[in-house]
Amino acid sequence: MEGNAKTITVGLFGLGTVGTGVVKVLEKRSGLIRNRLGYDVRLKTICVRNLDRAREVNTAKYKVTTNSEHILNDPEINVVVEAMGGIEPARSYIKEALEKGKHVVTANKALISKHGQELFELAAKNGVNLAFEASVCSSIPIIKGIRESFVANSISSISGIVNGTTNFILTKMTSEGRSYESALEEAQQKGFAEADPSFDVGGKDAAQKIAILAMLAFNTAVDPDTVYTEGIQDVTAEDIRFAGNWGYVIKLIALAKKADGNGEGIDMRVHPMLIAKKHPLASVEGELNAVYLNGDLVDGQMFYGKGAGQLPTASAVISDVIDVMKSVAVVRNFNSLPLIDINDLEFSYYLKIPVIDRPGVLYRIAKILATNGISVAELLQPGGKESVPLIIKTHRAKERMMRHAFNELNKLAVVKKGAVMIRIQD
């Protein structure tokens, strides 16, 4: 088998964190890959924006250029790795590569979540492959899992902790009772959060990832900007403590689920949730990620590991570089399932209502809940303080009714600012 190694000649766009990781791993591991699989993977050309920038890796062995045509018009290059990020010019380069019969590997979640369908259709038309494992949770092989391992399954739901920044912050708040602000600061110091953390803490990053997973599982294109998204900015250490007393942890969950019975829609959303401590997602801590899915043949399956970082991402990219040389199918036969309005869904809820301690307060709150058809499952009124929060766990109720009740509650004179409503996953 040594003699018949198949040669993969790679052109790389971008030499930032991911691109540099790809160079490092290829240098270190081409022997191993040849030995294990019989593929000879050779990086030939790197296209960068700026030739003069200092690089972490020695690029003397490669052709380094600012001209994309040096990759796109090189017939020897059969696999293009796009590691630039952002929509343009990544999208144009990928389209041109596919049209020229080159396989493409990308780690670009913004692009795939927004323009996946267009790119997959182009790949299919040109008989080439487009792989993107690194775009969701980097090294966790959830995309391969859905596309290959569970291909014979009808998948009913996917839920995950897909953002390391928010999970790090929530874990710190849980284990050390820290405030959101203080935990965020530590995340920034440790490199788990950006200087402007809004993309992560607001849930947008998770929305892009769940849009990609839903596309694969349900063959449907969903614009990530239309996914219902709540961030973790308003979660407090106090909420986490109360949730803990009732057997829950609070996690930022990204979820995509087929409608139960009633029609063809997809329930897709990103928001903090109370997760029962027994659920496998509850024990995913720190910057780690995990994705849990339900297939009708395999039941619940979870993948757990590092969801970001230079080397984990490069590991996934290299795996894809080899995969595209096989007949990996592109996503095909898209349908467009409607998103289900979150107002039409049912949850049980954790409510924290800071109230002025005065006779009749509980009566007024209970009345609002009752008139909206919401019944109380558990209630806790920690005493002693001037401002007493009322902690309520409800039975299942329609989101629309709960929102209506929550609005009314907030209008009561006895209810102070800072009321909290978090959905529960038992």
Add this chain to the structure above:
Amino acid sequence: MEGNAKTITVGLFGLGTVGTGVVKVLEKRSGLIRNRLGYDVRLKTICVRNLDRAREVNTAKYKVTTNSEHILNDPEINVVVEAMGGIEPARSYIKEALEKGKHVVTANKALISKHGQELFELAAKNGVNLAFEASVCSSIPIIKGIRESFVANSISSISGIVNGTTNFILTKMTSEGRSYESALEEAQQKGFAEADPSFDVGGKDAAQKIAILAMLAFNTAVDPDTVYTEGIQDVTAEDIRFAGNWGYVIKLIALAKKADGNGEGIDMRVHPMLIAKKHPLASVEGELNAVYLNGDLVDGQMFYGKGAGQLPTASAVISDVIDVMKSVAVVRNFNSLPLIDINDLEFSYYLKIPVIDRPGVLYRIAKILATNGISVAELLQPGGKESVPLIIKTHRAKERMMRHAFNELNKLAVVKKGAVMIRIQD
């Protein structure tokens, strides 16, 4: 893309639990697979031992035969699925299929763990593929993970809960304080344990699975019969309770690990272990399985899910049927790393020593430990009973010294029968 479906014509050996699952899933999901991947998977021929046996599935659409040549000599059949189990005649059929240029998919862990190298070499020689995802933890895609997703990694260790029977029993003993015998009985009633459970509870099943995983991760053939194996028969609810008080759960762990620094060996074993509750494997409950691995690029990764059952196994087989049509590499370039003698390894230990409550007992025990170089980390002597067990957690020590000390302890007149020694994984 609808027009150019590639046809996979399958011949199936065996119509027991797994074979029947394969028939069911193919009937139900060939449309889905065609739609998702463009492969037309068609089951043509089923070879069984006994034509007269009643079947769970209607086989009128297939050619059912007792003659293996109806599959092996049919040029139209390009993929052979072996679902008979056992070494012979499965091994001969697979060899003949490979020699005739057919890809092979098998769920047979006994065969792959014992004769994998021979079969892979034969597959390579004939330019065909041999896939076996279902042989380890059925639907959990750990083999694809090692072979494909983490192919650029140097894997340092794999450890897992790979046997559902023992995990079900230990979970029952943990959550309900039940005895081993009573938990085993429930496992048998629920179909999680065989009438003769010794293959599972003694750790042999786990040894075969870890031998397969080690073969993939380290490119080495290990005879599963040479793997150090201890079962769970001697674990008591009392040990589980004491371990719990110190922050551990007891799990049957199968493990394969590259030697740290000193040489080329592999540390491979199956035995009960105390696992820190924080470790992701600790929360794997009931009949579920999970495999945790460490790769140098991806760090710790875990796969979790159902490790047995008709449909999960069939799901993995069907995934493989499609995979073998691509250029999935066979395992190649075998080396033969020596197994490290467990006596040369170091662990910390949980010891339970039932003693007669008499002055000087602790002194005599402490002296034996000290002369063998074993130091005590924690000690608990629950009082009040006539026969008092002494519970000790040691610092790390060589297995050889611990065994020597444990033998000496058991010879003391003040030590009663039933002393326990379990290794700890922090």
